[in-house]
Amino acid sequence: MSGSREPGSGGASVDVVVVGAGFAGLSAAERLASMGRSVLVVEGRDRVGGRSLSGEVAGVKVDLGATWVARRHTAVRDLASRVGCTTTGQFDQGRNVLWMAGRRRTYSGTIPKVSPAALVDMARMQMAVNKLVSAVDVDAAWESPKASRLDAISFGEWLDRKNALPSTRALMTVISKVQWGCTPSDVSLLHAVRYIRAAGGIDHMLDVEGGQQQDRLVETTQEIAKRVAEKLGDRVRLGAPVRRIAQDDNGVAVHTDSGEIHARYGIVTAAPAHRAAIAFDPALPAQAEGLTRTWRMGVLSKAFAAYEVPFWRAGGLSGEAVTDTGTVFITFDVSPAHSGPGVLMAFCDPRVFDGFSPETRRDRVIQQLADLYGPQARNPIDYVDHCWGSEPFAPGGPNPAVAPYATTSYGRALTEPHGRIHWAGTETAGEWAGTMNGAVLTGQRAAERVAALLSRDVREGALR
Numbered sequence: 001m002s003g004s005r006e007p008g009s010g011g012a013s014v015d016v017v018v019v020g021a022g023f024a025g026l027s028a029a030e031r032l033a034s035m036g037r038s039v040l041v042v043e044g045r046d047r048v049g050g051r052s053l054s055g056e057v058a059g060v061k062v063d064l065g066a067t068w069v070a071r072r073h074t075a076v077r078d079l080a081s082r083v084g085c086t087t088t089g090q091f092d093q094g095r096n097v098l099w100m101a102g103r104r105r106t107y108s109g110t111i112p113k114v115s116p117a118a119l120v121d122m123a124r125m126q127m128a129v130n131k132l133v134s135a136v137d138v139d140a141a142w143e144s145p146k147a148s149r150l151d152a153i154s155f156g157e158w159l160d161r162k163n164a165l166p167s168t169r170a171l172m173t174v175i176s177k178v179q180w181g182c183t184p185s186d187v188s189l190l191h192a193v194r195y196i197r198a199a200g201g202i203d204h205m206l207d208v209e210g211g212q213q214q215d216r217l218v219e220t221t222q223e224i225a226k227r228v229a230e231k232l233g234d235r236v237r238l239g240a241p242v243r244r245i246a247q248d249d250n251g252v253a254v255h256t257d258s259g260e261i262h263a264r265y266g267i268v269t270a271a272p273a274h275r276a277a278i279a280f281d282p283a284l285p286a287q288a289e290g291l292t293r294t295w296r297m298g299v300l301s302k303a304f305a306a307y308e309v310p311f312w313r314a315g316g317l318s319g320e321a322v323t324d325t326g327t328v329f330i331t332f333d334v335s336p337a338h339s340g341p342g343v344l345m346a347f348c349d350p351r352v353f354d355g356f357s358p359e360t361r362r363d364r365v366i367q368q369l370a371d372l373y374g375p376q377a378r379n380p381i382d383y384v385d386h387c388w389g390s391e392p393f394a395p396g397g398p399n400p401a402v403a404p405y406a407t408t409s410y411g412r413a414l415t416e417p418h419g420r421i422h423w424a425g426t427e428t429a430g431e432w433a434g435t436m437n438g439a440v441l442t443g444q445r446a447a448e449r450v451a452a453l454l455s456r457d458v459r460e461g462a463l464r
């Protein structure tokens with residue numbers, strides 16, 4: 001092993017070192033520890049949770065990153081309940097607001113009833129998406145029969161070819177911004193379809209009741225990660241960015257800013273784009289290296305405005321809005337109780353948000369909330385926002401915005417181990433890729449795979 005000591009010859013020495021203390025890394029460590037394996041998690045940030053982060057507005061804890069769990073997200077739900085976290089239904093009583101093409105109206109249900117023609121077109125495009133979704137293998141999208149064709153164009157080009165009406169296109173743009181942190185023209189059709197399939201189909205992806213936005217965590221999602229990390233104790237090391245991982249036939253040496261760790265195996269949970277910041281010795285094969293270059297992270301920002309009470313409810317509004325005008329493009333009501341405080345969560349387009357001063361960002365959001373919900377929205381009692389693209393370490397999210405050709409060229413490298421280094425993280429999931437649930441499943445799977453290899457090594461050692 002060039003430039004490093006043998007495993008066990010100095011620094012910390014464990015069975016498995018896990019890179020990243022998000023849901024994947026913590027789940028991997030939890031599973032390994034429960035199997036009696038020694039494990040150390042190294043995290044570059046000074047906190048756990050990764051793309052899950054708690055904030056506070058008017059004394060209410062809010063999710064600046066990941067928020068919702070679906071009923072079918074059983075892995076993350078199990079994890080939450082094991083550490084005593086609880087869910088609450090996403091409020092969706094009342095009419096939703098739609099502000100499109102300069103016109104405000106209200107509607108009920110998931111899909112805005114803009115006009116009969118728009119409804120027919122939306123149904124037509126949903127059917128077309130569903131047809132593509134059913135033809136894609138969620139575990140190996142790049143091997144699907146139509147993979148090359150679907151990866152040769154962007155989601156946006158496909159909408160053009162299908163002559164999608166502007167209203168359908170506007171809604172697909174909202175989906176794209178929320179899911180991949182980019183516009184439809186920046187994401188490959190194959191990648192989009194793979195993620196829609198992973199999310200349980202387009203209806204499950206969009207729905208509140210029975211869908212992906214079904215429940216929130218009362219304590220916030222990062223609290224789950226914090227409690228798991230607490231149980232792991234000194235097996236989690238924060239503020240330890242991994243700069244280099246060397247390996248030989250005996251094990252891996254992981255070089256961090258706060259020391260070197262030796263282990264038999266490594267599990268790296270960093271998103272594909274963030275793997276690029278680690279120097280691997282021996283180097284990653286060309287396909288794995290290409291993955292780190294081309295699976296760039298999308299970017300999304302969120303803002304929360306708090307009021308004495310959720311005043312929109314009195315006007316029969318759900319707090320759910322979709323708009324194509326300005327910075328905010330979708331809102332939800334995340335108030336803790338009917339009696340208040342009332343909290344609106346707004347998804348913001350980073351292109352018309354992140355570059356502004358904190359005051360301008362706030363003004364833009366509040367102005368838009370006033371357009372959507374009336375003058376009472378002008379006077380919040382508190383406000384907070386978070387720009388994921390401006391994170392100093394491992395920036396971006398919610399998910400990679402993968403351009404055409406990158407999935408068929410490099411997708412296979414998502415999960416292919418590099419010697420003693422195994423990969424986990426939500427991007428490596430088949431079903432539920434892009435969610436906390438996917439992250440938990442991949443962490444657990446990687447832990448079991450590596451634990452089996454450790455057992456095999458012991459058996460083979462005993463035979464020698």
Ligand SMILES: Cc1cc2nc3c(=O)[nH]c(=O)nc-3n(C[C@H](O)[C@H](O)[C@H](O)COP(=O)(O)OP(=O)(O)OC[C@H]3O[C@@H](n4cnc5c(N)ncnc54)[C@H](O)[C@@H]3O)c2cc1C
Binds near residue numbers: 043
């Ligand atoms: C705004 C936003 C909204 C979202 N909404 C939802 C939602 O409602 N529901 C849902 O299920 N999901 C949602 N997600 C997605 C969800 O957050 C992720 O799918 C999930 O948290 C990913 O977990 P992970 O462990 O795979 O990766 P991460 O959370 O990214 O964890 C990886 C960790 O590795 C660390 N790391 C990276 N490189 C290194 C290195 N070199 N050395 C050491 N550490 C390193 C990172 O700092 C990070 O902590 C959202 C995400 C965002 C940003």
